[in-house]
Amino acid sequence: GAGVSQTPSNKVTEKGKYVELRCDPISGHTALYWYRQSLGQGPEFLIYFQGTGAADDSGLPNDRFFAVRPEGSVSTLKIQRTERGDSAVYLCASSPLAASTDTQYFGPGTRLTVL
Amino acid sequence: AQSVTQLGSHVSVSEGALVLLRCNYSSSVPPYLFWYVQYPNQGLQLLLKYTSAATLVKGINGFEAEFKKSETSFHLTKPSAHMSDAAEYFCAVSDLRANSKLTFGKGITLSVRP
Numbered sequence: 001g002a003g004v005s006q007t008p009s010n011k012v013t014e015k016g017k018y019v020e021l022r023c024d025p026i027s028g029h030t031a032l033y034w035y036r037q038s039l040g041q042g043p044e045f046l047i048y049f050q051g052t053g054a055a056d057d058s059g060l061p062n063d064r065f066f067a068v069r070p071e072g073s074v075s076t077l078k079i080q081r082t083e084r085g086d087s088a089v090y091l092c093a094s095s096p097l098a099a100s101t102d103t104q105y106f107g108p109g110t111r112l113t114v115l
Numbered sequence: 116a117q118s119v120t121q122l123g124s125h126v127s128v129s130e131g132a133l134v135l136l137r138c139n140y141s142s143s144v145p146p147y148l149f150w151y152v153q154y155p156n157q158g159l160q161l162l163l164k165y166t167s168a169a170t171l172v173k174g175i176n177g178f179e180a181e182f183k184k185s186e187t188s189f190h191l192t193k194p195s196a197h198m199s200d201a202a203e204y205f206c207a208v209s210d211l212r213a214n215s216k217l218t219f220g221k222g223i224t225l226s227v228r229p
Binding site (some may be wrong): 003004031033035040041042043044045048055056059091093095098099100101102103104105106107108109 | 119121124147149151156157158159160161164166205207209210211213214215216217218219220221222
């Protein structure tokens with residue numbers, strides 16, 4: 001079956017602009033996660049959804065970052081007033097439930113470059 | 116807070132040689148541990164995971180890892196490296212208090228020499 005997909009695969013924007021990154025999880029997966037991977041680092045947790053609600057947003061760096069999952073499937077990560085330090089690969093993952101033992105299935109990521 | 120340490124950023128082995136990638140974790144409660152692999156231009160793929168059952172865990176592509184509580188380690192091994200194993204490997208930890216989020220190490224790049 002289809003895996004996790006993310007669009008766009010690459011996004012180049014200018015400092016101060018607004019961007020939206022989209023994630024389509026595996027059909028039927030309840031939990032959806034966003035991570036950010038900077039160059040030379042492992043992925044860092046941003047936020048996760050259980051269904052439509054954000055169950056844990058403790059990893060969002062500041063209030064410029066916001067994510068939604070209105071129908072419990074597709075999710076959008078929104079970044080306002082982008083800064084050069086936001087440049088990274090943004091990864092989305094989904095899992096059947098939200099158990100700590102669940103396997104998280106990752107998408108290929110969106111590479112965001114802020115000029 | 117939980118954390119993962121992956122010492123060294125790059126490991127190089129000859130084809131057919133033993134692969135050993137080290138991972139040490141810190142967690143105040145029993146951990147769940149994962150190894151993910153990332154091939155160039157692809158997403159992270161689960162190799163194996165430890166979820167408090169058997170301490171020796173076998174994964175895909177001939178990899179295995181052993182959970183050693185006394186050493187707080189979960190090192191990844193493969194008896195004989197193949198060229199196709201060249202990739203970046205990440206160790207990650209979760210636990211019952213972590214709301215299922217994963218904390219990753221910095222990753223290790225494995226190169227395989229012919």
